Amino acid sequence: MSQRKLTVAVVGATGAVGQQLLSILDQRKFPVGKLVPFASARSIGKRITCGSVSAECREMSRGCFDGVDIAFFDASDAISKEWVPEAARSGAWVVDNSATFRMDPEVPLLVPEVNGHELKDRIARKLGGEKHRILSGPNCSTVQLVVALQPLHKGWGLERVVVSTYQSVSGAGAAAIDEMLNQTRAVLDGGWQEPSIFPHRIAFNCIPHIGGFREDGYTSEEHKMLAESRRILGLPGLRFTATTVRIPTVSCHSESVNVELKRDFELLELRQALSGAPGVCLIDDPNAKAYPMPITGPGDLVTGGTGQDPVYVGRLRRDSSLERGVNFWVVSDNLRKGAALNAVQIGEMLLGEVL
Amino acid sequence: MSQRKLTVAVVGATGAVGQQLLSILDQRKFPVGKLVPFASARSIGKRITCGSVSAECREMSRGCFDGVDIAFFDASDAISKEWVPEAARSGAWVVDNSATFRMDPEVPLLVPEVNGHELKDRIARKLGGEKHRILSGPNCSTVQLVVALQPLHKGWGLERVVVSTYQSVSGAGAAAIDEMLNQTRAVLDGGWQEPSIFPHRIAFNCIPHIGGFREDGYTSEEHKMLAESRRILGLPGLRFTATTVRIPTVSCHSESVNVELKRDFELLELRQALSGAPGVCLIDDPNAKAYPMPITGPGDLVTGGTGQDPVYVGRLRRDSSLERGVNFWVVSDNLRKGAALNAVQIGEMLLGEVL
Numbered sequence: 001m002s003q004r005k006l007t008v009a010v011v012g013a014t015g016a017v018g019q020q021l022l023s024i025l026d027q028r029k030f031p032v033g034k035l036v037p038f039a040s041a042r043s044i045g046k047r048i049t050c051g052s053v054s055a056e057c058r059e060m061s062r063g064c065f066d067g068v069d070i071a072f073f074d075a076s077d078a079i080s081k082e083w084v085p086e087a088a089r090s091g092a093w094v095v096d097n098s099a100t101f102r103m104d105p106e107v108p109l110l111v112p113e114v115n116g117h118e119l120k121d122r123i124a125r126k127l128g129g130e131k132h133r134i135l136s137g138p139n140c141s142t143v144q145l146v147v148a149l150q151p152l153h154k155g156w157g158l159e160r161v162v163v164s165t166y167q168s169v170s171g172a173g174a175a176a177i178d179e180m181l182n183q184t185r186a187v188l189d190g191g192w193q194e195p196s197i198f199p200h201r202i203a204f205n206c207i208p209h210i211g212g213f214r215e216d217g218y219t220s221e222e223h224k225m226l227a228e229s230r231r232i233l234g235l236p237g238l239r240f241t242a243t244t245v246r247i248p249t250v251s252c253h254s255e256s257v258n259v260e261l262k263r264d265f266e267l268l269e270l271r272q273a274l275s276g277a278p279g280v281c282l283i284d285d286p287n288a289k290a291y292p293m294p295i296t297g298p299g300d301l302v303t304g305g306t307g308q309d310p311v312y313v314g315r316l317r318r319d320s321s322l323e324r325g326v327n328f329w330v331v332s333d334n335l336r337k338g339a340a341l342n343a344v345q346i347g348e349m350l351l352g353e354v355l
Numbered sequence: 356m357s358q359r360k361l362t363v364a365v366v367g368a369t370g371a372v373g374q375q376l377l378s379i380l381d382q383r384k385f386p387v388g389k390l391v392p393f394a395s396a397r398s399i400g401k402r403i404t405c406g407s408v409s410a411e412c413r414e415m416s417r418g419c420f421d422g423v424d425i426a427f428f429d430a431s432d433a434i435s436k437e438w439v440p441e442a443a444r445s446g447a448w449v450v451d452n453s454a455t456f457r458m459d460p461e462v463p464l465l466v467p468e469v470n471g472h473e474l475k476d477r478i479a480r481k482l483g484g485e486k487h488r489i490l491s492g493p494n495c496s497t498v499q500l501v502v503a504l505q506p507l508h509k510g511w512g513l514e515r516v517v518v519s520t521y522q523s524v525s526g527a528g529a530a531a532i533d534e535m536l537n538q539t540r541a542v543l544d545g546g547w548q549e550p551s552i553f554p555h556r557i558a559f560n561c562i563p564h565i566g567g568f569r570e571d572g573y574t575s576e577e578h579k580m581l582a583e584s585r586r587i588l589g590l591p592g593l594r595f596t597a598t599t600v601r602i603p604t605v606s607c608h609s610e611s612v613n614v615e616l617k618r619d620f621e622l623l624e625l626r627q628a629l630s631g632a633p634g635v636c637l638i639d640d641p642n643a644k645a646y647p648m649p650i651t652g653p654g655d656l657v658t659g660g661t662g663q664d665p666v667y668v669g670r671l672r673r674d675s676s677l678e679r680g681v682n683f684w685v686v687s688d689n690l691r692k693g694a695a696l697n698a699v700q701i702g703e704m705l706l707g708e709v710l
Contacts, residue, residue, distance in 0.1 A: 160676055164519035164611035166561050166600065181543065188540060199644045204604050206521050207648060208611070208670050208684045213641035217672030239676035243611040243684065245521065247602050249559050256519035256563070256598040258613075286568035289554045293562060315563050317572030321515055321594035329563045329598065 003351055005033025009068045009092065011083065012075035013037035013048045013057055016174040017097060020340035021072055026051035028344060031351070036068055065090035069355055072343050073097060088133045093350055095343045101136040102228060109136045109231050111143055112345040113278040114150045119349050135346055140338025141165050141221065141244060141253050142228040147311040147337070148257070148330045151277035152270060153233055157262030159324070160239035163225065166247045166254035167210060168294060171334050172197055177250055184248070198246065207246040219244055252294035253334045261324040267316065270326060274313050279337070281310035291315050292331035308333060309341055358706055360388025364423045364447065366438065367430035368392035368403045368412055371529040372452060375695035376427055381406035383699060386706070391423055420445035424710055427698050428452060443488045448705055450698045456491040457583055464491045464586050466498055467700040468633040469505045474704050490701055495693025496520050496576065496599060496608050497583040502666040502692070503612070503685045506632035507625060508588055512617030514679070515594035518580065521602045521609035522565060523649060526689050527552055532605055539603070553601065562601045574599055607649035608689045616679040622671065625681060629668050634692070636665035646670050647686035663688060664696055 008025070012018040018039075025032055037048035039057040046057045058064070060079075065071060065087040073080050073087075073096040080098035087094045101107040106128045108118045119135065122128060137143070145163060152158065169176045176197045183203040186193040195201050199209055211220030221244040230238045275282045283292050292312030311332040319325030332338060363380070367373040373394075380387055392403040394412040401412045413419070415434075420426060420442040428435050428442075428451040435453035442449045456462040461483045463473045474490065477483060492498070500518060507513065524531045531552045538558035541548040550556050554564055566575030576599040585593045630637045638647050647667030666687040674680030687693060 162517050162613045162676075164598075166521070166602065184539060185543060188536065188543075200648060201650055205648055205650045206602060206604060206609055208609070208646055209641070209644065217641060217670065241613060241674045241676045241680070241682060243519075243613075243670070243682055245609075245611065247521065247561060248604070249561060254561055254563070254600075256600065256611075258517050258596060258598075286564070286572060289564065291563055293555060293560055295556055295560045315572065315598070319596045321517075321596045325596070327596060327598055 003031045005031050006069040006355060007034040007036060007067055008032045008050075009036040009038065009065060009071035009087070010048070011038045011060070011071060011073045011079065014039045014043045014046060015074055016170055016177070017074040017335055017339040020335045021074060021343060022048065022050045024336065024340050024344045028348070030344060030347060038064070062086070063090070065092050068092040070095065070347055070350065072347070074339065074343070084134055088131065093133045093135070093355065095135050095137060095346045097137045097339050097343055099139065099224065101131070101134055102138060102224075103231070104131070104136070106131040107134045107136050109138055109228060110346050111138060111146055111232050111342060112349055114146050115232050115234065116349055119346070123353055137339065137342045137346060138228040138232060139221070139224040140171055140334040141167060141255070142225050142232070143338045143342050144253060144311045144330050144332035145225065145255055145257065146229055146232045147279045148274070148313050148328070149229070149233065149259070151273040151280065152259060152261060152326075153235070155269070155273050156265050156324070158233070158235065158238055159260040159262050161229070161241070162258040163242045164256045165242070165244045166249070166256070167244060168249040168251045168253055168334060169198075169202060169246065170251040171253065171338075180248055180250070202246060202248050204248060206248070208243065210244045210246055249294045251333060251335060252331055253338060254292070254294060255330045257328050257330060258319060259326050260322050261326065264324060267318055267326070271316060274316070279311050281312050282314065283312050284314040284316050286315070291329060294331060296331060309337060311337055358386045360386050361424040361710060362389040362391060362422055363387045363405075364391040364393065364420060364426035364442070365403070366393045366415070366426060366428045366434065369394045369398045369401060370429055371525055371532070372429040372690055372694040375690045376429060376698060377403065377405045379691065379695050379699045383703070385699060385702060393419070417441070418445070420447050423447040425450065425702055425705065427702070429694065429698070439489055443486065448488045448490070448710065450490050450492060450701045452492045452694050452698055454494065454579065456486070456489055457493060457579070458586070459486065459491070461486040462489045462491050464493055464583060465701050466493060466501055466587050466697060467704055469501050470587050470589065471704055474701070478708055492694065492697045492701060493583040493587060494576070494579040495526055495689040496522060496610070497580050497587070498693045498697050499608060499666045499685050499687035500580065500610055500612065501584055501587045502634045503629070503668050503683070504584070504588065504614070506628040506635065507614060507616060508590070510624070510628050511620050511679070513588070513590065513593055514615040514617050516584070516596070517613040518597045519611045520597070520599045521604070521611070522599060523604040523606045523608055523689060524553075524557060524601065525606040526608065526693075535603055535605070557601060557603050559603060561603070563598065565599045565601055604649045606688060606690060607686055608693060609647070609649060610685045612683050612685060613674060614681050615677050616681065619679060622673055622681070626671060629671070634666050636667050637669065638667050639669040639671050641670070646684060649686060651686060664692055666692055
């Protein structure tokens with residue numbers, strides 16, 4: 001039985017993630033029969049293309065998801081809160097990249113390589129009640145981390161994780177890229193441009209502050225990494241701590257990860273487990289100066305990122321300050337695997353099952 | 356008794372650290388009576404100034420340290436290996452910022468705020484034999500770390516340290532700053548400039564590779580941080596692991612530090628210990644978006660750095676993945692406290708004692 005063509009809605013179609021999503025849907029030959037792009041008021045009427053299909057951007061309104069098979073949400077938490085339930089009630093399957101439903105016990109938080117089985121189970125057992133068709137994707141910094149942690153978790157068990165991030169500006173949207181590039185030009189010319197998206201100048205700087213601060217001194221980004229990693233890995237008590245930092249790179253998040261494992265290992269075993277793991281690409285040949293970096297891959301400066309799908313892992317080495325410790329370095333394109341690609345992969349799991 | 360004026364040699368006087376050193380000697384009114392600046396062949400004859408004293412750069416040759424009271428070495432390991440013993444034999448006290456003598460058991464590795472007592476003891480007991488007058492300063496990424504760790508060590512004991520660094524390009528010298536700025540301009544114009552100092556393009560990138568790689572997968576920079584921290588803190592068995600990363604900032608190194616302490620603490624106690632600690636300045640008011648960053652302070656883009664002396668600490672918070680864990684963020688001007696200032700402070704400890 002061949003796959004029928006689908007009516008696909010994209011909410012936030014003109015944004016950084018939305019644009020990547022449209023390109024990935026086309027690259028991966030997602031069966032888009034009809035496109036229904038939504039954007040904010042200033043983009044109404046703008047023509048959006050996905051392969052051979054195109055349509056004009058419209059604003060959301062009551063009933064706008066009627067006839068939609070699957071809706072990808074790449075907009076703000078507020079938009080998702082208001083419109084995701086509406087889309088689901090209309091009968092669409094919804095893949096939501098906002099934070100709104102990530103911690104909702106009735107909504108699964110999915111990284112297909114890690115916990116795709118939860119989606120299969122959900123469909124088979126019709127779980128989630130009214131929210132049955134709402135599926136959530138994690139924060140970009142979480143996705144690449146859990147994809148790299150999963151093979152270690154599976155083989156040796158995770159005792160504790162300490163992560164420090166090096167996050168690119170595109171995680172804050174297309175306007176954040178402009179802010180950094182314009183600011184960089186201004187600084188190089190001896191000038192100055194007031195920050196508007198970031199809390200401080202980001203050009204030639206780094207800022208240990210992503211999201212809002214909480215009572216306990218952690219940022220919301222750091223909390224997301226903790227709570228989402230625990231949930232996706234199915235380890236509610238995982239000992240985990242994060243420091244999240246914005247650095248002046250256009251795309252791709254990098255992460256320095258220190259892990260204590262539960263069982264003894266040989267480094268070579270970890271290496272083998274990581275090389276064979278779904279979604280992981282090991283680049284780890286220090287003598288050839290080979291390790292992952294934001295500029296790994298053919299991505300260009302303005303669209304940003306590697307333009308590649310994998311979660312790249314390198315700098316794998318034993319941490320001898322622990323009996324079972326290991327350090328490694330993870331880089332992935334935050335707009336792709338960190339958001340758009342992960343959402344499309346969730347959508348692909350529905351094909352032939354419920355769509 | 357007033358301090359007599361000294362004959363001060365500076366080896367590497369035209370380099371990034373040498374220039375900072377000359378300016379700090381002047382700012383802190385180090386008693387420079389006569390200046391003897393040394394540089395590589397291409398800078399011979401260049402006039403070097405320190406306050407009201409100036410002299411032309413010359414090349415080193417046998418006997419060139421005769422009559423020198425104190426020599427500051429801010430050049431390569433090879434230069435130090437050849438010329439530091441010569442300077443000491445001539446009767447000069449030598450403060451060497453290279454890696455050459457840092458692990459030599461006969462030479463102390465000094466950060467005055469942390470282990471200045473070792474120098475006092477050395478002078479009193481005439482330790483070190485032929486190397487009595489050779490004093491060594493640590494790697495820039497180590498200095499700021501141990502200044503921040505010392506108050507915690509003193510009050511609560513260090514069980515384990517995990518550090519990830521965000522190091523600026525000036526750590527690789529003045530030419531490295533040019534490389535990054537020129538590369539950044541080229542990339543912004545859609546062009547490309549081959550890296551020569553860094554192993555890869557650094558503009559809008561980050562590189563998890565500083566120094567050379569060793570058999571165990573760690574870089575020499577990571578090894579220095581481990582070995583030097585242990586030595587300066589007097590904790591040869593300290594459990595310690597580091598990941599060192601270059602990011603596209605001009606000056607100041609930043610570090611994300613996770614520490615397990617030996618004894619119970621209240622966060623407020625740590626905060627008080629850090630605020631009162633020598634060399635430390637606490638900037639930690641998240642609600643006011645106040646935390647240390649490379650652009651903290653009045654430093655400018657090209658000379659780089661905060662232009663300030665302190666080791667800035669912020670983002671102090673309990674790590675609840677450990678019984679006695681804490682995370683914090685450290686920023687300092689790598690050319691100042693990380694190198695030039697630390698050397699001048701060592702020199703100041705000699706005043707009135709042996710000089």
